[in-house]
Amino acid sequence: MRNQVVRHAFERLPSAVLGTPLGRVIYQTMLRNESHRKMNNHKQKRGVAK
Numbered sequence: 001m002r003n004q005v006v007r008h009a010f011e012r013l014p015s016a017v018l019g020t021p022l023g024r025v026i027y028q029t030m031l032r033n034e035s036h037r038k039m040n041n042h043k044q045k046r047g048v049a050k
Contacts, residue, residue, distance in 0.1 A: 003034050
């Protein structure tokens with residue numbers, strides 16, 4: 001669900017920002033951080049994380 005929020009926030013930004021390589025990098029980084037967080041939460045629930 002959180003990924004949807006991130007995407008909506010980026011869709012509100014001017015397309016000029018997303019059109020730049022930097023904007024794309026920030027977007028990819030945020031999406032990657034979200035997926036990592038989900039994985040970590042999942043591991044913690046199963047007691048695998050340190």
